[in-house]
Amino acid sequence: MKTVHEIKQIAERKGKLIYREGDKLYKTFDETYSKSSVLNEGLNQARIEETGLNIPKIVEVSVIHGRCAIIMEYIEGVTLEKLMQDNPEKEDEYLELFVDIQLDIHSRRSPLLTKFKDKMTDKIFKSDLDASTRYDLAFRWREMPDHNSVLHCDFNPSNVIITESGKAYILDWSHASQGNASADVAKTYLIFELDGKKNVAEKYLKLFCKKRGTSEEYVRKWIPLIAAAQLIKGKAENREILMNHVNSVE
Ligand SMILES: Nc1ncnc2c1ncn2[C@@H]1O[C@H](COP(=O)(O)OP(=O)(O)O)[C@@H](O)[C@H]1O
Ligand SMILES: [Mg+2]
Incomplete structure (x- = not known):
């Protein structure tokens, strides 16, 4: 039955x-x-x-x-987002775990996934930036170093579930791509910032760079490029933050 x-x-x-x-x-x-x-x-x-x-x-x-x-x-457990909300005193501990999971993702390879760079340049061409800015940003994207890490591309604490035994599951692979890990870090940075958590974004970026042994300056170079590609979604309240990043390109 x-x-x-x-x-x-x-x-x-x-x-x-x-x-x-x-x-x-x-x-x-x-x-x-x-x-x-x-x-x-x-x-x-x-x-x-x-x-x-x-x-x-x-x-x-x-x-x-x-x-x-x-x-x-169905994964029985609690999202890292909820755990962070409920236990603010454990923010550092959860961020450590969050970064370790992301490093694990980046250590994987999946050669048939879409190339992140192709997706981003396509989005920039579809944005409402003026033609010369579009061209300039797409060119910058092309010049950025290639890599073939698995990237989640929407990696944020609501997409991680922790089970009672402490095992982490990663959800929501709709944007997964392959490319340079720093691009994925810049994306996560922006997700925190657009969610009104600039201080968490900064703490996260510093922690990631320390653990990965990458310079902050290098990772920050990707932020305006990711921000430009996000403009296509065009949420009015995000536009100012994104444009500030885009305009920070020397
Ligand atoms: N396999 C799963 N097991 C348990 N909960 C899940 C699972 N998939 C999603 N969820 C819950 O649903 C929420 C939204 O799912 P998600 O796939 O991230 O959708 P969205 O694309 O809308 O972000 C997650 O944050 C999580 O709380
Ligand atoms: Mg999700």
């Missing part, structure tokens, strides 16, 4: 509904998401699973009541 499980909503975002049924997590998308974008997220997640990183395993990609859905293992 089939067991009937209660359906529990986990999160709701613009165009997305995420719920749990039994031991499975359903990430479902409305019609504003193309089939190809959902399949791409599923494909990224499958590719990352093959790198051996600790992530929820995909069970199925399907269409349920007209909505595309990625069905994966």
Whole structure:
């Protein structure tokens, strides 16, 4: 006899509904998401699973009541975001863990993932910056050193779940790409800053550079380039912060 499980909503975002049924997590998308974008997220997640990183395993990609859905293992635990909110005194400890996880991601390779640089230059050409700035920034992107690390590209504490036994799972691979690790660090820096956590962004950047043995000056060079590519999303309240970074390029 089939067991009937209660359906529990986990999160709701613009165009997305995420719920749990039994031991499975359903990430479902409305019609504003193309089939190809959902399949791409599923494909990224499958590719990352093959790198051996600790992530929820995909069970199925399907269409349920007209909505595309990625069905994966449900991970019982608490996000690092919630842990940081609930235990502010442990911020340093959690940031250490956060950086260690990101270093592990960067140590992996997945040669078929999209190249981050190609994605970013494409976004810059689609931004509303004036033509000469677009050209200049795309040129700068092209000149930045290439690499082939796995990059999460949306690495932030809401995308890490810690289980009761302390094991970390990394979620949400929709933006995963391959490229230079410093670009991913610049992206995470901006996520913190745009979330109103500039001090955490600074602490995180310093910690990452210390652990990785990279100079801060080098990583900071990527921030305006990432900021320019973010302008395509064009959230009005973010524009000023992003433009300040873009204009900081000498
Ligand atoms: N496999 C999973 N197991 C448990 N919780 C999950 C899982 N996937 C997502 N979640 C929860 O849902 C939230 C949103 O999922 P996520 O894939 O990050 O969506 P989004 O793309 O909207 O950020 C996560 O922050 C986490 O709390
Ligand atoms: Mg997420």
